Amino acid sequence: MENEREKIQTQIWREEPEPDNPFAASACYCSGFDVFGDLLGKISLIEYIWLLFKLDPPTKAQAKVFETLAIALANPGPRDHSVRAAMNAGVGGSTHASALMAAIAVGAGNLGGAREVFTAMNYWQQCGRDIEKWKDIIENPPIEERTDVWPEMEHTPGFDPHGASCPTPVKQLLDHLCKEGAGETLKWLQSHRENLEQFSKTPLSFSGVAAATFFDLDFTPEQAEIIFLFLRLPGAAAHSLEQEKLGFSRYPFFHGAVKLTNDPGPVNKADE
Amino acid sequence: MNDDKSLLKGPQLLQSFEDNWETEMGACILGKGRVVLRGRDLLSELTNLRWAELLVFAVTGEESPKLARLIEAMWVISTSFPDPRLWNNRVAALGGTTRTTASLAINAASVVSEANAYGVRVGKRAVDVLYRFKEKMDSGAKLEDLIRQELKKYKVVSGYGRPLVSKDERVEPLLTFAKSVGCADGPYVKLAFDISNYFENSRYPFQINISALMSALFADQGISAENAYYLVTQTFVAGMFPCYIDAINHKEGTLFPLPASRIKYTGNQSTRDWTY
Structure with missing residues (x-):
């Protein structure tokens, strides 16, 4: 049954479950490195970010x-x-x-x-x-012929x-x-x-x-x-x-900055 | 607008705009109790508009109850599926199961809808492709040649084909609605179905999807690809709220839980040590 279930495929991450809870990891491996058993205290944040994307140390x-x-x-x-x-x-x-x-x-x-x-x-x-x-x-x-959401x-x-x-x-x-x-x-x-x-x-x-x-x-x-x-x-x-x-x-609101060039003026407002 | 600034460049250009935003789009006149939108007084002239009519006016500057009604129908029929398995909706549902705020969940889900495989990015391109094809056909190009060129360049004709299933169940009801309001007989709707007919008689597995029909309806109303895109960026939210609410109403963390065994590791080395 387990084999029939859909899985998340990844080259980045592998986990081993806790014996008492399949939904909790007992070990997490990032591209083969034991994150909590080996990498903590050993590598810098930037090295870890590199590893996540490159799958090998820098x-x-x-x-x-x-x-x-x-x-x-x-x-x-x-x-x-x-x-x-x-x-x-x-x-x-x-x-x-x-x-x-x-x-x-x-x-x-x-x-x-x-x-x-x-x-x-x-x-x-x-x-x-x-x-x-x-x-x-x-x-x-270069100009792309078809349009995109990016301007x-x-x-x-x-x-x-x-x-x-x-x-x-x-x-x-x-x-x-x-x-x-x-x-x-x-x-x-x-x-x-x-x-x-x-x-x-x-x-x-x-x-x-x-x-x-x-x-x-x-x-x-x-x-x-x-x-x-x-x-x-x-x-x-x-x-x-x-x-x-x-x-x-205490933060700029740009009070006088917006200048309407087509303000119709007061409409049906007796006090204006 | 700002023609006097058109020759300025660099820091001088920015200096000319400092505390100086000239606009015809609108503003709230603080302290005067007025709001102006595209030259109209919102609080006295536009209060009877339906919300979709206001959206159309805000985006296009045109008042078009017909287009507004069409957009409402598109939103109802096409983009409001309350299913948490759909990738964008699942973001809303995941937000619910993790007990984040509704705004964060719904808006994150909304921007996810700007996808290559589905959603408003496809929609914008689908309008664009109809306009491009029509323009070239009016100059004598043959539809089948244009389709082949598009497939060669982009692998797809936006608006045709669909992830998961091929037939789009939304096309027929939206077409029926469009007919009921007299919007289904334009040249772009015809073009959309001409492309569909080409695919039906070809080796390609693409069937018309809702983006093509929506795009054709927009194009027949003279709406640009850009404005069509603006008019549908929030189109999925009515299907997202049920996903978020449902997840909030279930026990926290129970939406599609995954045990560690549901990760299929395909990396090269299962274990190794970090050495310098």
Whole structure:
């Protein structure tokens, strides 16, 4: 009977049941490693995240590069759209889950978000370290004939359409990753950044460095997209909780910002 | 709108928008007791609208009781199945069994409905494919060629084929309703069934599904793929609430429990030690 039941198929996870309860695990193995019997106290969080996606441990250099990226992404800061979404949940006293759902939803998009990383990863897959291919794809971005729920890209993925010059933290991150023994992609990006910026007429952004890092570390675009989503959540969570305590009265409402250009004026209102 | 800003770029563009959001869409006029939506006073001019009519007006800017009625029928007939096995509904039910909030469960389930295999992503593409095919056919292209090209490029024609079962039981009732309100005779409904007929007489196992019919009805009303997508993003919720409520009313954690033996491990090594 047991064999006839549907099962969850996975290469990631294996469990052994407790003798007294088939619904409780006595041991959990992640790609063969005993999570609670071996890995606890032995590996870092970033190594564990790597293992979950890659099913093999990272080298020390890979773990270092991955962790550096994770630190750089962990808090986009309170001006970032995704963090603002989380804070909007916070100031009104919304559920904490909704704060992270809001951060994920807003941080998922084409502008500075996870979908931009996904698309930039596709560019890396197509162009590699060939500057002529990059020039061509930036000047002639691919256009999909059929529609999708994702809006079309309105700028070169990995570059900030509203930037002036490449921000110092973006350069610091790229330089640091290169010093840490990053792969050829990041080194190539560092040496060709200004060329690419000239082609796109916009400066490199964090999402561009993130995409190059994920590409160097041999993540797929899908993996890069979803990892980027959760790596940015710690800051959203912290800022949301902070604003929850402060409340909406000390948070921008943009009182005079909305300007209706077609206000019909008072309708059937004697007091107006 | 904002034509004066169209030449600005970079930080200058952002500065021009700082505390400055010019819009024709609407706003609440705080302290004045007024709400304006697309140039209309919501609290005095629009209070008699049915909710679906308001949705249509909010999305399209048009007042169309006929389209609103059609959308209500789509939501009732097509997308409100109270079955917790359906992948999106199961999220709502899992939320119920773990005792999360209804809002979290229903909205998480709703966004899951934006899938490749079913739901509103398919729906948007199904509208798009009808418009693309019609435009090319009006220029002389043959339907069978377009279908073959679409299959070659995308492996599917959105709106045809269905996970789990092939025949879609919703097509007939929605078509019957559309006929009753005089919406079933347009060129896009005809095109949708022409594609269906092609598949019926081919080696392909695809049958028309509800997305194709909904899309054809939208297209015959002149609704764009984008607006059709907006009009159905919340379409599944009436089927999700029963799943959530049912799970809440059962003992916690009892929805589709899985013992450890229900995990089929297919990894390479069953045990190994972490060494540096």
